[in-house]
Amino acid sequence: MTTNPLPPNQQLVRGDRWPVVGERHPGDTESPWSLEICGCVIRPLIFSLDELLAMTQVTRRVDVHCVTRWSKPAMSFTGVLLNDLLQGTGGPIWTDEAKVVSFVARSERDHSTSMLLNEVLELNPIVAMTADGSPLSTEHGGPMRMVVPGKYFYKSVKWIRRIEFLKEERLGYWESEAGYHNGADPWREERYMAPTLTKQEAFRVIEARDFSGRDLRSINAAHRGLSHLNAREALLRHADFRSSNLQSANFRDANLSNANLQLADLRGACLANADLEGADFSGADLRGSDLRGASLFGASFYQPDDNDASSTFAIIDNTTQIDVASLDALVEQQKAFVLNAISSQS
Ligand SMILES: Nc1nc2c(c(=O)[nH]1)N[C@H]1C(S)=C(S)[C@@H](COP(=O)(O)O)O[C@H]1N2
Numbered sequence: 001m002t003t004n005p006l007p008p009n010q011q012l013v014r015g016d017r018w019p020v021v022g023e024r025h026p027g028d029t030e031s032p033w034s035l036e037i038c039g040c041v042i043r044p045l046i047f048s049l050d051e052l053l054a055m056t057q058v059t060r061r062v063d064v065h066c067v068t069r070w071s072k073p074a075m076s077f078t079g080v081l082l083n084d085l086l087q088g089t090g091g092p093i094w095t096d097e098a099k100v101v102s103f104v105a106r107s108e109r110d111h112s113t114s115m116l117l118n119e120v121l122e123l124n125p126i127v128a129m130t131a132d133g134s135p136l137s138t139e140h141g142g143p144m145r146m147v148v149p150g151k152y153f154y155k156s157v158k159w160i161r162r163i164e165f166l167k168e169e170r171l172g173y174w175e176s177e178a179g180y181h182n183g184a185d186p187w188r189e190e191r192y193m194a195p196t197l198t199k200q201e202a203f204r205v206i207e208a209r210d211f212s213g214r215d216l217r218s219i220n221a222a223h224r225g226l227s228h229l230n231a232r233e234a235l236l237r238h239a240d241f242r243s244s245n246l247q248s249a250n251f252r253d254a255n256l257s258n259a260n261l262q263l264a265d266l267r268g269a270c271l272a273n274a275d276l277e278g279a280d281f282s283g284a285d286l287r288g289s290d291l292r293g294a295s296l297f298g299a300s301f302y303q304p305d306d307n308d309a310s311s312t313f314a315i316i317d318n319t320t321q322i323d324v325a326s327l328d329a330l331v332e333q334q335k336a337f338v339l340n341a342i343s344s345q346s
């Protein structure tokens with residue numbers, strides 16, 4: 001069914017699923033919806049939802065790629081092309097000063113993301129009101145959201161309310177809070193910025209074996225002896241724990257989204273309630289570990305395309321504690337592998 005190849009290290013979502021990522025509700029639901037275009041513009045514009053729906057509607061096929069490694073190819077989105085809104089009848093709306101476009105949501109945290117003006121014009125996003133033939137549901141950004149083709153999906157703001165032209169970059173929510181790469185090109189795997197931690201700082205926390213509550217995004221803790229590590233509530237997105245000894249480590253409530261745990265020894269480790277979206281456990285030993293309540297979208301327990309298959313499967317058996325319900329977040333083959341493995345004897 002898929003025609004396009006997947007970008008590196010992405011996996012197909014199962015069937016017709018569409019995971020909800022990030023915020024689930026818009027902010028104010030009382031006042032009428034509208035889209036404002038402002039900032040470095042010749043004159044500000046405002047479109048009501050009805051006006052948008054009355055304009056020429058365009059349908060585009062878009063391959064959705066989430067930074068947490070799931071992809072949903074060939075979705076169809078219908079709405080108004082941003083270039084049509086911006087160029088209208090009287091030529092471009094922005095002034096010479098404009099370099100960056102910021103997309104702002106009507107949401108509790110005024111969620112936003114931004115892109116270079118050149119890129120926006122080239123990618124030609126849509127202000128979408130419809131997805132796969134139905135009006136957008138609230139949790140997916142209804143009544144209107146941005147859909148930006150060719151970028152990780154965090155560049156596509158749900159509940160769009162304002163498009164602002166800026167002279168300078170203003171980092172968005174995920175880019176500043178989670179360290180997501182501002183480029184967001186899935187083909188170049190621009191998932192994360194370079195680590196913020198210096199080598200010395202990393203060395204110090206690794207020596208102390210206390211990561212609890214700390215922001216250690218993208219830390220390099222590969223090939224380390226870290227048994228009984230205390231990493232409760234630590235921010236460990238994109239951390240590298242390849243081949244480390246993490247026996248009996250405590251990652252309760254930690255954020256290990258997109259962490260590399262290949263070949264790690266996680267026997268007896270606690271990963272309860274952890275965010276494990278996009279985490280890679282291939283070849284890891286998970287016997288006696290506790291993953292109850294963990295979020296597993298995009299997680300993998302083996303590398304399907306590896307030649308040396310025998311060494312890349314996670315070691316899971318009936319001593320591994322995992323909610324069968326949360327396995328639903330996995331893609332087909334990963335789910336089947338884990339289900340089969342947890343029923344085997346230790
Ligand atoms: N307003 C708002 N828009 C947002 C987000 C968010 O948290 N708030 N998350 C982004 C991220 S990280 C992704 S992957 C997509 C998810 O869209 P979906 O929930 O419809 O799959 O929305 C993006 N747009």
Ligand SMILES: [Mo]
Pocket residue numbers: 021066067068153154
């Ligand atoms: Mo995302």
